[in-house]
Amino acid sequence: MDKINCFKNNLMDFNDIEEGALINLLARSFGVPLENGVLNFPAEIGSGYIRRLKINHKMQVFIRNFELKKERRVIRENIENDKNLIIIAFHNIFKTDHYKENNTSGLLTSKINLPSALISSVSLDREIILPAGMKTSSIVIAIYSDYLKELLNSQENSNLIQTIVSGEQSFLFEEIVSPEMQELAAKIVNANVPDQLQGLYFRAKAELLIYLLLVELLKRNETSLASINAADVKIMYRVRDKILQNINEPPRLEDLVLFSGMSKSKLQNLFKQVFGDSIYNYYQSFRMRQAADMIREERISVSQVGYIMGFSNLSHFSRMFEKHIGFKPKRYAQLSK
Template sequence: MRSDSEDNIELSKNPAKAIGEKLENGVTPIPSNMGTGYIKGFFINPGLRLIVRQYELKEDWILDRGIGTEEDKFVVIAFHNIYQSKDAIKNLLLPPSSSRKLLPSVQVATSGFNIEYLPANKKINSIVITVSINYLKELLKPKPGDTLLHMITSGNQPFLFEEIISPQIQETGSEIVTANPAKELQELYYKIKAEELIYLLFVELLKRQDTTLQKLNITDVKKIYEIKDKILSDLDTPPALAELVRLSGMSESKLKRLFKQIFGNSIYNYYQIFRMKKAAYLIKEEHLSVSEAGYRLGFSNLSHFTRLFEAHIGVKPKKYSAGNKK
């Protein structure tokens, strides 16, 4: 199978999918010729499936779940790098070719847009929930005026949204990975936890104020993700909109609109979120002073840095720094 990724990797088969199809409430180890680790799957009921993936591959793979008649009736929710947030923020300091693929995020999409890059020699930690449109509609029970919920549960329009993983999602994900429920109650446990993750995801999605949605196609989606990668490749320098427009091949208005539709933030706000996450990492893990962290990230006005840090992290940087010295 030929991948349409920027790396243009050609796949003779889809190993992750092939392994996944064999899963039924059990653990399947990754074949030694492919890497190390395992995939654990739970077929909870006909409308809800959950897969836990912990592995490291020997080669890069592109996982393209494709579009099929049955899959079109399902929504795929993929929680990427859900329980390694510290390492994932550290990845922001690595070369962009390796770091940008490993950030903690949750992606919810119709199957046609669920394309995932699996880098070699990196620990892949994720939880994937596949939920039928009908099951999701029964859970969410959208009311008149719930534009976003109606769109997602209609089954009529392809969509793709991505959110940064919240602390609550991370906590629940960690519980799923480390759980050892009684065998007789496994189905009940994983059903509750899968639905809890769905709930926490929609708590974040419903914070989005702009629910105007433009029809997506796979070409535009790939371009938007290239723009995201470009933004995250250098957090010390604010993104130049003119350059992003040129790279995308879109008009400025279309680029802004689709980026916000997928990621829930404007280009600049998205950049600032990760810029402040990096600042927090530099202060906490690399023990930089507040001024050193601010200057490292390109701030000449430390008062401005302090205001932004507090807005995104919740406390002033000096208090954050003092708290991590205890």
């Protein structure tokens, strides 16, 4: 594992968004130049690329599509200088069969493969881990809070939106990637746009991605939001991983309380704040999204999917599917053809 520290007195400050600090730092570490904003990984390091799209002085987009042979960690220093910077990331968003390796059921079982969309304050993004031997496929948008506030152009923001744009407290909110987000991501990655129109095109698509995420977040009804720290975030993701280790077994709250080291109330409140649902509902929603993916992508019959998901009663499976997906499974299968 290589560890890279970014200090203010170095030649480049990671927090200088105008210079695309991460991509520049990696380019120097690898000893390869950027070519038109693209870092192509040398074969001895891994494969793939990171592409930087400079939208304007308040927003940049990074497309990460690579696999490393050796884990690397980037430690961000002087984060307080960029406390108004917001990170919006869409992880594991490119469709891939990578998750099916050694998994005959085709089901996702961990956060490694979970397509997710999150928005967070930069203070919770101090350490970036680039894992080895795992496909990284992400679109990351770095945007300043004042610019996002200007885009929203509203005087009556919800408590959640106000938390995001105010810069007054640390936050992290995550959603499972929707099919619309995934389709839009594919358009961004595969776009062939004339040079003189790239700024216009990618700005529109990036703002649409942000819009799609905010639409999902605004479905939440939190009236109060607690400040969250990096240690809490790590615990939440460890709990989430444990829940999804075996989706055929519902989570036991008592076990998760012991596992997290938190009180029952703190665990439940923070989990819902970060992931937008209770622990049990999140688990069920994930199962049904997996079922929907199998119906849509693999053309498996509804009864087969219900059996794979561990349901002996297909009527129960149908009701649960409709609750979380919005359609009965047979209707969903017809719409997916």
